Amino acid sequence: MGELLRFSGRSFLDILEYLGRLTAFCRQILDAIIHGRFFPRLLFRQIVTIGYGSQTVVVVTGAFTGAVFAAQSYFKFKDFGVESSVGALVSVAMCRELAPVLTGLMVTGRVGASMAAEIGTMKVSEQIDALRAMAIHPVDYLVIPRLGAIMISMPLLIAESIAFGILAGYAVTVIGFGVPRAWYVHHLLYHTELEDIVIGMTKGFVFGLLIVIISCYQGLAATNGAVGVGRGTTISVVHSSLAILICNFFLTFFLNSLFPLGSQ
């Protein structure tokens, strides 16, 4: 019993300490935004890698999720004769939950992992020290461009994911199962608000921040050679994913209080 208490106490303290270090890192980022040097070229290059490069993954994820979600809803909805509402359900779910969360998780795996690994390798091979020795702050050079790029890219990726999810849902229900097109589209448009899309893009924006902050922190904190880099990369993916899922819960309530869902 004492052992258990000590263990949970220790884990709790570890989490607090980790959050403390992340907060300190956020302060460094703020400091870099205010006092640091800006590298526009690197920002542009990161937009290409993060935003442009992630499209395939995001589109495929969005489309198949939309398609499967539409199919499952259709199987049930047709028992009640409301299969023309599938479009509305798919659209609202894609906007508010599925697109931001799934895109966030996919980008974590694709982009967050590579950030942690790349920056971590630079750290353990003294390339970060080399930057510092040339009077370049590593946060200015490595973190800010990535942060800027993901702030720009994520909302757009979310929008793309939503669009492909809705299209795939349409293809499955209207073209595949022969649900009347006019009703389907009417319900879809009637029930989808601009706010739904804003919610999705806002979530994506926040998730993007989480991914970059956690992954870059792990990269810069890497020690202990290749083993350390590998460990840091794993940690960055796990922590980013958890942070996204937990943050999504709170964001949902917060955003829902701003833009309520249901009968207005």
Next chain:
Amino acid sequence: MMSDKTSTFIEVRDLQIAFGQQKIHRGINLKVQAGETMVVIGGSGEGKSVLLKELIGLLRPDQGSVKIDGEEIGGLKERAMASIRKKVGILFQNGALFDSLNVSQNVAFPLIQSGVSDQNRIDERVTHCLEVVELSNQGEKMPVQLSGGMRKRVALARAIVNQPQCVLYDEPTAGLDPIVSDSINKLIRRLQKRNKVTSIVVTHDMKSAFHIADRIAYLYQGRIYFEGTPEELKNSDDQQIKNFIEGVSDNHHCLE
């Protein structure tokens, strides 16, 4: 007295650092005059690389002070150290080349970052520096395609491309063949003679130490055990120093 002060470029006082329980420096005192070449010798793991990193604030000592060109760097924040670091070039022991950039881009990097935008001037400097380290026509290669010795020479080119007032070399000739070693030694001397560059050279290579040093400091057990001219070092009666210079191990257990 006054003139003596102004010509001291690097001044280290009572420097102490420990990693965990392991004490690396137990109070290092060292002065390097402007335009002088100071060679630091010492066994492997004695903290020579750590010392170079402390000099430009990459590692913060637990105690003691470091003054570069009269400016104390101890209390400075990372950003505030920029102006001091711009005066100093450093060759890391393992090169620390950026592996996302090719050789030319690596060498050009400090120039571009310090605001040189004239492409002709950049090309000219890069070509010149690669020539000096005998790596002409290798500019397109990526760091992973280079041998250890070549990486080191690229890193050396990168350290001097900006013509800094002071260069710190961490084992510049380790892993190089005798001929290239000799040309690197000559380069270090030439930089000092022509450009009045202040240098600290960390090395194991006694031949090159005697060749390039104005003064030699021997780092032993966390302190400067000896400091003096190459002549004084050669003529020293101290057993510890003799063993080190002649490469004699005082570990007799292996014979038993």
